[in-house]
Amino acid sequence: MSDNVFLSSSKIPSIESSTGISDDLDLGPIRDPLTTVIPMTIVYALILITGVIGNFITCLVIARNRYMHTATNYYLFSLAISDLLLLVLGLPQEIYQLWQKYPYAFGEVFCVIRGLTSEASTNSSVLTITAFTIERYVAICHPLKAHTMSKLSRAVKLIIIMWILGIVCALPIAYQFGIVYDFNNERLVPESAACSIKRTIPYFNEHTFTISSLLVFVIPVTIISVLYMLIGLKLRYSAAVRNKQIAANNTTDTEVNHRNGSGYYKYQSTKRPHDSKNSSNGSNSLSQRRAVIKMLTI
Template sequence: MNYHAGDEDYLDRNFTTSDLNDTAFPPLSAYPPKRAELYIVIPLTILYSLILLAGLIGNVVTCIVIARNKHMHNATNYYLFSLAVSDLLLLVTGMPVEIYYLWSRYPYVFGETFCVLRGLAAETSTNATVLTITAFTVERYFAICHPFWSHSLSKLSRAIRLILIIWIIALLCAIPQAMQFGVVFGHTEEYTVCTVETQLEHAFEISTFLFFVTPMTLISILYALIGFRLRRSAVMKRSTSSQDSQYSVASAHASASYCKQNRSSQRVLKMLVAVVVAFFICWAPFHVQRLVAIYTPGSDHHTVYAIVTYTSGILYYLSTTVNPILYHIMSFKFREAFKETLSRCCCETEQRPYSQLSKQKRLLGGSSKKFSESLTEASSGIQEMRTQLLFPHQLIIISYLIQVFRK
């Protein structure tokens, strides 16, 4: 949840939330219009709606695919399931209200409780997302660089405990942030807003350090080590393949295998770089906007701050749609599991009419065994009828033909 200390979204930049609590309220001219210009509001509404739709579809599909495929019940996918849940929480609690704010900055109509709970949910989901990505990165590092240690660290029970710890830490760290939010009153109830009511000293600076600087540094270092390990492994395999080519006719197969593994390593490296870049792009503006609002509360750069605020909001929610793409859709195993889940759902839909027909058959004709017995009796009866119909003149003709052929 973006920190708007008297920001462009709700209040004019000429005064802060502390000014709202003074007995001498700012003049009415200090309040901005209830909404921005339509050329800003309409494109942002469309963009936010697309992000909301894409994020909901991507993360819900992720949860369904992981839940319905038992072979995907491993530590890695449990982290990704937790990541999808945190992204869904962020979308559901944040995006609809953000769209509402675009069209009506004030008065705030949802009440004090919803204001605080929304701040708590947004901060919790944000913290859980960052911590889950970090834990997933650590798990991948041990799986690739230290596979012997990974066997004990990647147990499902350990992963579940770690995920629970992540959510508890995320909630506890979100409480101080949420306590700062509240409904602030202006001249009348018409000018009420949900913003930072009482600011805790260095709360946002600590949050930026714990949930952006530290995870960003750790993720960058671990993915760099993973990349070095993959490149070194590729070089060793290439040298081994060149040595084997001097002694064996099967060198062509070895070379093809090496090329395939090399392409796979290149894809993994590109994905690692994309993860780090996406993490920085999506989360850096969010924390920059908070710090700018704290340290430059009286700045006259209204246009610059508005651009930073809108950009940080878009990228903040865009991360919920980027995560399913980076961690799932780019995965071959996930795509195969998605196809399997989709085909299974289609088969269940097609089998329903057949089950209804079988039920009707049981009601009308009893069991299938009795039904087949009755068909057998009917066919034997028809056969006997056909035999009886051959007498008398057909049988005389057939016996005459048999005698002719015998001669």
């Protein structure tokens, strides 16, 4: 019976108008049915717990072990921080709103912060993954340049720039968020408070989605796709070269018979030690490149 009470549409009496007549404002159900809310709460809670623990451990391990202070791990550290912000500032509020859609209980400031962190974290994550892919492309396809480009100081500067760029791109969107209310007979209804788009920016709001999609989705995804294709072609070429080297060096224990006027002479060719070493080095190089690709795809 109590469930039916929660599911029923809430009727909020409005403040009496100047005519003294009071109407009811239908705000809709305060929450969805329990068959929807409970499973969603469990899923969100599991994501929150595992995500916070996993990303916190990632940051802790990288920070406390100096041998893990590499450019690649710095990018992973940045991604973990981004995920933590999204989880801590986003999911608890989502869980709360599963059970109570209105009124919004966290205030104007937190509403704006939520919009800012959500957009900034997403933007920085996409940019970080793009930079990470560029780093791996240089390491695999241009290994000589990687020694000069893959420096910790350079990685730190790039991460800072990407976070600043992510925040700057998020500011116009965060500015539009705020607490909005429904009105009844031109009177504000406090119980209808919701965190949503409160204000708009002239000439910007019309193109917000297009600009945002272009900067943090279309361009990065295009760059990542092209670089992965080039990495794949490089690995394929390396495999072909290695197979040719193996075929050329497979002359061990090959017997050649030669006949002259006095009889048969048997010749046996042997592989030189450095041939085996070169073949092993080529195999190890290819294995390392494949290991990098496997790491990137996980």
